[in-house]
Amino acid sequence: MQGRNALIITTVILLGCILMAGCTSTQTTESAGSSPDQTTGDTLFVYSGAGLKAPMQEISAQFGEQHHVTVDNTYAGSGALITQMEISQKGDIFIPGGTPDYAIAVDKGLVSDAPEYVAYHVPVIAVQKGNPLNITSVEDLTRPGVKIALGGINETAIGKAGDKLFTAHGIKSAVEENVVIRAPTINELVVAMNMGTVDATLITIDKMNRDTMEAIQLPLEDNMALIIPIGMTTFTEDPDLAREYIDFVSSEEGKAIFAKHGFPTYPDEVYEL
Known part of the structure; x- marks a missing residue:
């Protein structure tokens, strides 16, 4: 069932990309x-x-x-x-x-x-405007029912950064249970948030849409900035x-x-x- 839901959500995102300028392809x-x-x-x-x-x-x-x-x-x-x-x-x-x-x-x-x-690409946790699920830390991404979009680990720098972050916190498996989208570029993660398809994602601060999202800063000691x-x-x-x-x-x-x-x-x- 989870796989079917992920497929449905991914299809919605792809359709959204077609409708939005600049998102008609991953390259x-x-x-x-x-x-x-x-x-x-x-x-x-x-x-x-x-x-x-x-x-x-x-x-x-x-x-x-x-x-x-x-x-x-x-x-x-x-x-x-x-x-x-x-x-x-x-x-x-x-x-x-x-x-x-x-x-x-x-x-x-x-x-x-x-x-x-x-x-620098500086990763942040992006949540829906108003933060309706009260997500305040990376650990909150493991809560049951939180729908998450992440970048592909092999395709994107942000995906690799997230994998490193969740591993360091010892929550990689728990976060993965909530992942409904693995995107080939960071732009698809932004689309997913703009459409309200997911509750949270890991993107970089330069990609934040302040009209639809709020940023949860990661502690500097996590050393997540990508040069x-x-x-x-x-x-x-x-x-x-x-x-x-x-x-x-x-x-x-x-x-x-x-x-x-x-x-x-x-x-x-x-x-x-």
Whole structure:
């Protein structure tokens, strides 16, 4: 019965994504940059975590205009991006939602082992507006009847972070009993909360919709902040241009765009426990 309910809820979420702009798929590719009559013919291909779409769209547009190049961005869960890189052996830049996914790409020989650090993904427990179930801590996610949406452990940085958190608190199995959705990107978790399909989720502070959700902060001692790295692929055909892009994203100008979209920027002693 639980499996059937999960299937029904997941179907509802997928339908909701179709109806909501920007959620029609778990992976999208977009171009940003100069107009055709300005371009030098150079193109950069960027693999970006789905949760970074807002700042990366703006950054890629600015970089493209300044350098008269085309920047193609593909957005998906980090696991899907790593698989795509591994199969295609094409592209220039990788920027996932956290260092654990970047480390996987390094181990596979897909990216440089010397990334730059840009900002933080700071996980919070998101609950429905008004907090009707009075959820105040991670332990409350184990209460019977609480419907939870979580990111896929193998697909998303937030899913890996949640797995680490629940394991550290010794409640992984109890939380899993309440999980009705495992989503391939963080954006589906936001949709589930906006639709009122679930009671709580683990997302990052930059994804909070204050009209429909409230945030329950996690204790700093849980050390849940994910550092967002950016690095060059090992098969880029234009390392000089790729380096310029990385330098721009990790510059004060690039970090300011991340801050504009709600991300704490690196370094920040608050998150360096």
